[in-house]
Amino acid sequence: MRHYLTELGQHSSHKNNHVRQIVRDKQWLYPQYHDSQRIKIKRPDELEQEMKDPPENIDKSILDRIQGSMLGMALGDTLGAPVEFEPPEYLIENPITDLQEGGTWGLKKGQFTDDTSMALCLATSLIARQDFVLYDQLVRYKWWLQNGYMSSTEKSFDVGMAICDSLLEFKRRQKVFAAKYQIPFEQMDFLADFDLLKMFDVYCSNDGAAGNGALMRLAPVPLFFYRQPTLAVEYSGRSGRITHGDQKAYDACRYYGALIVATLQGESKNDILNENFYHNHKSWFGNKPLHKDIEMISTGSFKKRGGLKEGIQGIDYIVKSLEAALWAFWSDENSFEKGALSAVNLGNNTDTTAAIYGQLAGAHYTYQNLPKKWLNHLYAQNFMLCLSKWITYEGSIWNSKYESGVIKKQ
Incomplete structure (x- = not known):
């Protein structure tokens, strides 16, 4: 018996028929090319034409928050891209006040970097597999790294060392696994036998990797699973661990995932930023306490009026990134525009x-309240809006199956 799917959705195992149907119905979830040699990949804005809305109505208030999170992430990404790596001193003298083009990566106004690309990879995995499958998430990150899948430029760029190392290790493990179980290597990206997948070690990172690459792509996980907070929090942590093995990365993702879940469940900004949030939601975290550095943030270490002058830093260490993002949210005076600019201008x-x-x-602010002047320039906005509808729709279906016992906790 074969234990994999082909790219066209062929299979031999009856229990994986559901996955086959996803592949056939939503080709846009998989790499599409302009040429038979598979050299020129279709970008997200080109895939918009192939997308259709979910077949049923969805909760518009929840959709507004999910679209707000996904596109808010992309706006922050594109706002900061032109000045990435510039030191704080430069931005004090030359603060960012609006979207720009050019700069560090030579992008057009509104194009995003690896942060959003990897989040789109994660979102497409959740929708395609209708579940949390870490192996499939790694496959899609590999497609991005190798082929530019979900990139705004047809190529991957701005790739962090921890992510690159983890994905190269993942590919190496795929080769070993394929040889051991006599699976053609070209089919390894389409494994569908869940018993077989359980035997694959997906945690490909070094133990000490604590960069912010685990957190920058997180949103789709809590957005998809928010109806089950304990699972959403745990899955948030695991989603980071596959490329960033440090405990601080795992717990930063768990904590931030919990904040997003609470937001979708209607909690106020004051409740989310309360120093007792972790204590008040401890059941969401199971029996696993937060790392002391993350717990310190949860008790309000980010509440520093002086910002940069008081030690808030926009660096790639995940603890400082988490603190900086929460500082920007806490101090934004209820303005997404102000908060995003403050985050960028940390340097x-x-x-x-x-x-x-x-x-x-x-x-929190919702899609309807994001700055329209920025949204007008955002690359692949329609793709992300439709993708958000599918996150909302498939997340609801997943929850119904989970509550009825059809889907089990992993």
Whole structure:
């Protein structure tokens, strides 16, 4: 018996028929090319033409928050991209006040970087598999790295070392696994036998990797699973661990995932930023306490009026990135625009600090209240709006199956 799917959705295992149908119905979830040699990949804005809305009506109030989170993340990313790696001193003298083009990566106004690309990879995995499948998430990140899948430029760029190392290790493990179980390597990206998938070690990171790449792409997980907070929080942590193995990365993702879940469940900004949030939602975190550095943030270490002068830093260390994004949210005077600009103007890892800010702030302020002058320039906006509808729709279906016992906790 074969234990994989082909790219066209062929299979031999009856229990995986559901996955086959997803592939056939939504080709836009998989890499599409302009040429038979599979050289020129279709970008997200080109895939918009192939997309259709979900077949049923969805909760518009929840959709507004989910779209706000996804597009808020992308806005923060594109806002910070032109000045990524610029030091704080430069941005004090030359503060960002609006979307720009050019700069660090030579992007057009509104194009996003790896932060949003990887989040789109994660979102397409959740929709395609209608569940949390870490192996499939790694496959899609690999497609992005190798082929530019979900990139705004047809190529991957701005790739962090921890992510690159993890994805190369993942590919190496795929080769070993394929040889051991006599699976053609070209089919390894389409494994569908869940018993077989359980035997694949998906945690490909070094134990000490604590960069912010785990957090920059997080949003789709809590957005999809918010109806089951305990699972949403745990899955948020696991989604980061596959490329960033440090405990601080795992717990930063769990904590931030919990904040997004609480936002979708209607909690106020004051409740979300309350120093007792972790204590009040401890059941969501199971029996696993937060790392002391993350717990310190949860008790309000980000509440510093002086910002940069008091040690808030927009660097790539996940603890400082989390603190910086929450500082921007706490101090934004209920303005997404002000908060995103503040995050960028901290300097250094400008796009990621603002993208992390945008995930939570966008969910709170909602899509309808994001700056229209920025949305008008945002690359692949329609793709992300439709993708958000599918996150909302498939997340609801997943929840119904979970509550009825059809889907089990992993």
